[in-house]
Amino acid sequence: MSRIGKNPISIPNDVKVSIDGTVITFAKGNVTQVLDTRGNCGVALEDNALSFSTNSDHRQDRAYWGTYRALAANIVTGLTAGFEKKLEINGVGYRAAVNGSVLNLQLGFSHDINYEIPAGITIAVDKNVISIKGADKQQVGQIAAEIRSFRPPEPYKGKGVKYADETILRKAGKTSKK
Structure with missing residues (x-):
């Protein structure tokens, strides 16, 4: 089980997040970054927190679960602090x-x-x-x-x-x- 994937990502108020199927779009001002999860994990946005879940118990899907969570956290950090x-x-x-x-x-x-x-x-x-x-x-x-x-x-x-x-x-x- 991914220890990293379990943790939700808190989204600051100035960063806008939209989820369209497997594509997550992060925007702040005129900077936009896109993350495509390719259907390997589920994504939910609740109360300014982005949480990831695994779709199945396959080893590869569990690996992607933590990877996509880390990539999303890096995008949020990059847009706020750089x-x-x-x-x-x-x-x-x-x-x-x-x-x-x-x-x-x-x-x-x-x-x-x-x-x-x-x-x-x-x-x-x-x-x-x-x-x-x-x-x-x-x-x-x-x-x-x-x-x-x-x-x-x-x-x-x-x-x-x-x-x-x-x-x-x-x-x-x-x-x-x-």
Whole structure:
């Protein structure tokens, strides 16, 4: 039995929720997000609380029950508070700057990397910290992973792009025999 799926999601007053068959639509202002449960679980909206139930006792349906509840909770959190990931740039000469809708990265290559910022995402750079903010948790995490993949941190000096809360395990350098 899903422990996550049992818990109802409280819906704030400024978020509008509508259920049409297997499709749940969340809206706040001009931002709309859709969740399709594909008939694997039941959804009910009662007293500003969204609750999920399983349609059958099949293992797959019980797994979807908790998954769809977690996805709906992430959508509500994204519409109210938003999500943020922070990346740190470590290395001599490594820089980042935002020019309009383009993130310009100088990461030690012979060329600059220009990353096009998608709609709905805001990126801010403060010294060596890149802040990525948005309403979609999956999109924020994917963009952070793509930016990190341009120059992942190396284990000897720790140079590269890393998550702010990530710790890099350092390796010992070469030693000389005596």
